[in-house]
Amino acid sequence: PDDPPDLIVSSGPHSLTPLRYLARHFRCPSVFVQGTVRVPPGAVTAILRPEDEPGRDDIIELPLLLTDITPEKLTVAREDFLAPLVVSPPPSLRALLVGASSGKINFTTDDWTALGTLVRQSWERDRIPWAIASSYRTGTETEQLLRDLIPPEALFEAVWYSETPRPVASAFFALASEVYVTFDSLTMITEAICSGTPSALIQPAGFTPNPRDSHHRYLQSLLERRFTTCHVLGSTDRLSPHPAPAPVDYQPAMNLLRKRIGWAHNTD
Numbered sequence: 001p002d003d004p005p006d007l008i009v010s011s012g013p014h015s016l017t018p019l020r021y022l023a024r025h026f027r028c029p030s031v032f033v034q035g036t037v038r039v040p041p042g043a044v045t046a047i048l049r050p051e052d053e054p055g056r057d058d059i060i061e062l063p064l065l066l067t068d069i070t071p072e073k074l075t076v077a078r079e080d081f082l083a084p085l086v087v088s089p090p091p092s093l094r095a096l097l098v099g100a101s102s103g104k105i106n107f108t109t110d111d112w113t114a115l116g117t118l119v120r121q122s123w124e125r126d127r128i129p130w131a132i133a134s135s136y137r138t139g140t141e142t143e144q145l146l147r148d149l150i151p152p153e154a155l156f157e158a159v160w161y162s163e164t165p166r167p168v169a170s171a172f173f174a175l176a177s178e179v180y181v182t183f184d185s186l187t188m189i190t191e192a193i194c195s196g197t198p199s200a201l202i203q204p205a206g207f208t209p210n211p212r213d214s215h216h217r218y219l220q221s222l223l224e225r226r227f228t229t230c231h232v233l234g235s236t237d238r239l240s241p242h243p244a245p246a247p248v249d250y251q252p253a254m255n256l257l258r259k260r261i262g263w264a265h266n267t268d
Contacts, residue, residue: 004028007261013037019044029261033066035186036214046260048253050218060256063248064227065186065218069194074174081171092128093156094239095176096202097169097192098146099184100137104215107182111204112142114233115182116149122239123154131172133159135185173197178241180231183207186218193227194248198241201230 004026010019011033020043023030029045039047041056052061082089096119101107119130132155134143140162147160159168169188173179173195181188182202192199201219209216222228229242258264 007031009033016043031257031261035065035218046257048257050221051214058260060253060260062253063250064193064222065190066250067187067191067194069170069173069191071196074170074195077168077170078174081168081175089175090129090156091177093176093178094122094128094130095172095179095197096130096132097172097179097181097185097188098132098134098138098142099182099188100135100139100142102137102184104213105182105184105204105207107142107184107204108206109145111206111233112145113149114205115202116146118231118233118239119146119150120154123151129156130154131157131168131176133168133172134161135188136161136165137184138162170195178239180239180241183219183230186215189219189222189228193222193245196244196247198243199228200239200241201228203230203232205232205234207232 005028007029008019008023008026009031010016013034013036016032016034016037016039019030019032023044031046031048032039032044033048035049035051041058045058047059048062048066049059050062050065053059098115119132122128123130130150132146132150138161143160143162157168159166169191173192176197179192179195179197179199180202181192181199183204189201209220211217223230226242227245229240231237231239
């Protein structure tokens, strides 16, 4: 910018270094939005994350990760998705967002097989169709495994990223009566919760929570606060999503943030 910015905000581990540099260069407040990176005290003006740390006044605790999910966005996404279709959406619909293994959450081939079988068997039992979307991380091998196990007639819509990538998560949240998200993506999980649709997390069979892992602590917090529930792959339990929680109030955290960066006088 030609003039110094009033504030610089960044998110993601790789953004911390340029955030620190630019904030010093422009002599302006800096806000880092990230839940897992260890940030040295004094590195930035404020850190927004879903858990606090004793002795740190630069960390502002969020009730949930930040998302851009709003009722207005969901309504627009639903209308845009349905506009080109010649068929109406079913009265009941299950949505599934599929991620991939990560450094913190591992899905085996048996887990993906169990997921495909779960979708097929649930449809055979109650004929409620599914809307499925994979992500850029899922990979063609996992996509093909799921496609081999799930009959086409069980699907209202399937968006396989390797073939036809397009952003449909918001539309699926708006259309679905239930939404399921794999355990690996905290962003997708938080968006599902904030959408207001009853949700459940898809947990790999061999998952063991590590209390030292911030990703695992966030998942456990969501379950303990009954924002959502989980289905363990390979179990014989019926799918049973948790009712949507009340809208999350971020305002107290934002009030603290304004004070921290020196904008306390601004109430807009």
